[in-house]
Amino acid sequence: MRLHAAARPRRLISLTPLIDVVFLLLVFFMLTASFLQPGAVSLATGLGSAANENSKVLLLEADQDGRLSFEGRTVTPQSLAPRFAGDASVRLVSHRDLPLQRLLDLAAALEAAGARELSLEPAP
Numbered sequence: 001m002r003l004h005a006a007a008r009p010r011r012l013i014s015l016t017p018l019i020d021v022v023f024l025l026l027v028f029f030m031l032t033a034s035f036l037q038p039g040a041v042s043l044a045t046g047l048g049s050a051a052n053e054n055s056k057v058l059l060l061e062a063d064q065d066g067r068l069s070f071e072g073r074t075v076t077p078q079s080l081a082p083r084f085a086g087d088a089s090v091r092l093v094s095h096r097d098l099p100l101q102r103l104l105d106l107a108a109a110l111e112a113a114g115a116r117e118l119s120l121e122p123a124p
Helices: 016-032 078-084 100-113
Strands: 057-062 068-070 073-075 089-094 118-122
Touching (some): 057 078, 078 100, 089 100, 100 118
């Protein structure tokens, strides 16, 4: 007597779960990705016209809270706008505990007020 094994049909692998997982991963990465370019801060070296002896330099100091002082008085960047006319450059001495974002905000406010050249340095 001869026994033959019943011919089993081949099982087909379903691709539906694989496609679902790939789609979920695609949606996850699309939702979590950031397509915005981070803001860049351009800082020039101190070899420009700020080193020229003919230009006047305004010395500003920023305390740890981000307040500006000029010649011992607390000032705002807008109140210094008339002094930025001509070849005036700004030397900003910042307190070591001043947060970087506040320092960048001060630099942007000084630029908006008319400062052309800005050099940053930490307080001694």
